[in-house]
Amino acid sequence: MSDDQKQSFDFMGFRKLASVISIILVVASIALLGIRGLNFGMDFTGGTSVELEYAQAPQLGQVRSSLAAAGYDEFVVQNFGADTLVLVRLAESGNDKLAQEITRVLEANGNELKLISSEFVGSQVGDELKEDSGLALLLALLVVLIYVGMRFQFKFGIASVVPLAHDVIIILGFFALFQWTFDLTVLAALLAVIGYSLNDTIVVADRIRENFRKMRVGEPWDIINDSIHQTIARTINTSGTTLVVLLALYFLGGEAINNFALALIIGVVVGTYSSIYVSANLLMVMGVTREDLMIPAKEGIAGSEEDEQPPEWLNRM
């Protein structure tokens, strides 16, 4: 990591290849979303709720494993009021015989039980969640565009919003391709990825800005390359620590957070990649120049000689 700066790894040398890969991934993801769609979880689709009464209090773990063994893949088993009453919720709906099937499966273990009721249940997520969240996300992207545009420069605004869309679309593409269950935890993961990827992108962009102001000579190509090189140790370490947590969650966390961890693992990998090959790449394409980042004249030419001074109050910290 501490190689001489003159021998910076030629990150931008791969930018054409990376662009092709990104475009293929995004287009494929959109196509997959259109063709296969997402496999929404019970939170979104609703299902069937079956209430059972056991003669003797059952072990819920056993109830779960019998259901899993019988081939049901998305279900929730919980005690309902008393320890002999069990509520089973399944993603399947529109099957009148489901309750009888469940009862038979569970009776097979020699348990004595009685079917109390079975009813269709609706989605846990209101329509307003979908609408509000979509709108909130669009507005959030717009505000990022404006904020980064003001704080950096308009081209940087674009270069920080496009990678976010890129990352989210690719994660959704994976979920569509493998038909992994998309539930509320995955939605939360998507939001976390947006936060993570944005953070990553801004750190790289910040260094690019700093170097443009500091280095009086050099082509944008070299400056961007050097900036990525200088931040790569940080990028790898931050992604590394985050991935360590996520791998622990994925392998040991059990099925309840499997898909959450999976979405984040893809998100962190894609997000790290996109902060270099989508964001910096876009800056190259849009032709960012030194003039774009010059500090306004009233701060004086002296100000642009050095990198941006931290605020005065910081020196007191």
Next chain:
Amino acid sequence: MLNKYPLWKNLIILIAIVVGFVYALPNLFPDDYAVQITGARSSTEVDPAVLDRAVKALESEGIEVKSSMLEDRDALIRLTSSDDQLRARPAVQAALGRDYLVALNMAASTPSWLRSLGAGPMKLGLDLRGGVHFLLEVDMETAVGQRLDAVSGQIKQELRDERIRYRGGDVDGKRNIVVSFRDEASRAEAFSLIKRQYNEFLLDQETNGGEFQIILTLSESEVNAIRKYALEQNLTTIRNRVNELGVAEPLVQQQGADRIIVELPGVQDTAQAKRVLGATANLEFRMEARSDAPSSETEKFGFRDEPQRTARLERELIATGNNVANAQQAFDENGQPQVSITMDSVGGDLMNRATRNAIGRRMAVLFIEFRTETETKMVNGKPKEVEKRIVDKGIISLATVQSALGSSFRITGLDSIPEASELALLLRAGALAAPMYFVQERTIGPSLGQKNIDAGMLSVGLGFILVLLYMLLYYRGFGLVANVALTINLILLIACMSILSATLTLPGIAGIVLTVGMAVDANVLIFERIKEELKSGASPQLAINAGYSRAFVSIVDANITTLLVAIILFAMGSGPVKGFAITLCIGILTSMFSGLMVSRSIVNMVYGGRKVEKLSIGGKLANV
């Protein structure tokens, strides 16, 4: 002096850490099973005598009472087990009667010295702990009936406008409106009028004892549409109400064709939730009847706070609470509680049209409440809870119309501030399209199995430890500093979430650990900068100073941008998205504090103010 914090700055950091630690502490104490008692109306208070009766009832049932406590407006009785809790609720309800609501709850066992500081634990979500499960049934007959009443009113109005003489026009039996006419000509005229406007009805003509009748019957598909609409509208309203109550991570879903499940995680104000969820309070605005009005067009109502006083009102409604766009609790000039109401455009028009020609007459605001009362009856020798449905209609204000009303006005005549604010909440969250009744209340176990919870917790703990190890191995001494800062970050995050009494679900916990993973970023940025500075030949002291101050810009830029996203998601999102946004906001703020201030403070204490030859920051730099 370079790299030396003044004492006051270290003190501020120390105080923040101590406060954080204290507020995070209540999470170490487990919750108790409890039943909560509150007045059935928000103006009814629970006094020591009531609590005493409840405790006596439990003792006579042989249920062990751990402790009982009177709080602001309600009482909490702690019990030792969930079985006791289930038996206790009907026992207490029977002893107290219908003026009080008894609800299952979980109570935090935070020691009193912590409670006196306002500290309390985070709540565990439905997936980890379970909670309280309510099943509500939508009264579909009333939904259909209300629709028929409305149509019958409209038809009568139109017939009057067209000067067609009619008789009847009221709802008959279940789904019919029967209008009678004296001759066939008026019937034919009315028939074409009705047919044009009400195509959701099946029309029939009959001649009955010299009367020419039109019978309007609601078609089956229309009945289904009304039911569907009522259920969807109620689902939306219930979601709004749960959100207005500030219950985090609830579950609201449809069950079957006419029922709604509401599940709330434990340690919430379940009694208030129950009252507000079930409250089908609505308002009706009606004119007082003229003294010469025929009795078929008037109805007599009592006043809500003095039932013996009555007034005759017109049957016809001006508008209802469904036309309310916004409602806020406020005070009038005498300091009495009132509700300021803003009607939507339709409501404003209706109000204006009705009051324009009625200056000097009196207008009544009718408060309508649908409630259930639980009665314990003996069925086959076993006590069985029977829900009885009750509709209360009472006048809350009868005031002279001084001038034509528009879309904004105030309602006075409410008993108390809680009542006014609850009415405002109910109007704001939207009226229910049809009344609802509680049909079931149960505790519900965690939706995740113990195995899943254990695995989740294990992976979260392990993930955190792995991050600490990674940092320690890579950055050595500075890694240790980062680890202390990260741990403090975690404590502060938990403290903030406890103060906000956020609800913790398994993905939420994973999210917290993830913010920790991301909080590492600030330290990594700083340490890499310090390394760069060292490499370019700066002395250790200068490198530390420059590292912190140069990384500052990146850290602040990156975090503020992310914070903006989190704030927008919080302001506009709903349900789980909102909850996630709060965690993200707090996580960003605490990680900035710990990454910039806490770690700097420790580094200053270790290296500051003395001559340093070498920094323990790992990598090849050790021999620079």
